[in-house]
Amino acid sequence: KAGVTQTPRYLIKTRGQQVTLSCSPISGHRSVSWYQQTPGQGLQFLFEYFSETQRNKGNFPGRFSGRQFSNSRSEMNVSTLELGDSALYLCASSLAGVSNQPQHFGDGTRLSIL
Amino acid sequence: AQKVTQAQTEISVVEKEDVTLDCVYETRDTTYYLFWYKQPPSGELVFLIRRNSFDEQNEISGRYSWNFQKSTSSFNFTITASQVVDSAVYFCALSEAYAGGTSYGKLTFGQGTILTVHP
Numbered sequence: 001k002a003g004v005t006q007t008p009r010y011l012i013k014t015r016g017q018q019v020t021l022s023c024s025p026i027s028g029h030r031s032v033s034w035y036q037q038t039p040g041q042g043l044q045f046l047f048e049y050f051s052e053t054q055r056n057k058g059n060f061p062g063r064f065s066g067r068q069f070s071n072s073r074s075e076m077n078v079s080t081l082e083l084g085d086s087a088l089y090l091c092a093s094s095l096a097g098v099s100n101q102p103q104h105f106g107d108g109t110r111l112s113i114l
Numbered sequence: 115a116q117k118v119t120q121a122q123t124e125i126s127v128v129e130k131e132d133v134t135l136d137c138v139y140e141t142r143d144t145t146y147y148l149f150w151y152k153q154p155p156s157g158e159l160v161f162l163i164r165r166n167s168f169d170e171q172n173e174i175s176g177r178y179s180w181n182f183q184k185s186t187s188s189f190n191f192t193i194t195a196s197q198v199v200d201s202a203v204y205f206c207a208l209s210e211a212y213a214g215g216t217s218y219g220k221l222t223f224g225q226g227t228i229l230t231v232h233p
Contacts, residue, residue: 003158033219033221043205045219049219056216056218088157092159094219097218098211099146099147100147100164100209105151105160107158108158110157
């Protein structure tokens with residue numbers, strides 16, 4: 001069974017640009033969550049999508065947005081990039097996003113802002 | 115609000131030593147789930163175990179064991195006879211069951227413990 005696939009693995013952008021990250025969940029999983037990982041703040045929850053709807057959102061500015069498609073694939077967009085957005089962005093999928101279901105993570109996209 | 119604390123930032127052991135990783139959590143929910151994840155250098159978080167708040171039976175799986183104590187809000191993880199391949203960052207995480215919409219797809223992670231096993 002294929003795992004969670006994130007593309008691209010690495011990205012280098014400059015301040016003010018925008019970026020789109022992609023995540024393909026495990027087949028059959030309908031919930032996709034996104035996390036930001038930085039050395040200072042650790043792993044922080046960004047948002048969760050289920051059946052093309054955002055059901056939950058973490059404490060991040062509106063520059064961070066996402067969407068989910070009918071095949072459960074998800075994209076995350078960050079606009080007007082800031083230096084502080086440099087991080088590893090991790091996507092995770094689960095069957096339905098409820099609390100007792102383990103989330104399975106991808107390898108992440110490492111975003112560097114110059 | 116929920117919170118997970120892993121007080122040990124880094125642990126260094128020699129191969130074959132036993133090592134315990136500590137995790138303390140805070141939550142107002144009576145039903146919740148606790149997880150341990152392992153993050154090797156490649157970056158992917160690997161799911162290791164899940165425990166629910168109403169089952170305090172401890173578990174052993176091969177070289178891994180987990181000690182869940184609700185009275186002290188702790189969920190500790192022990193590796194017996196550690197190996198170099200166990201070197202990774204280990205995260206403890208919490209998911210609340212009855213936080214309503216704010217619980218969907220959300221794990222609250224501790225800061226992680228870097229485990230280095232030397233040959």
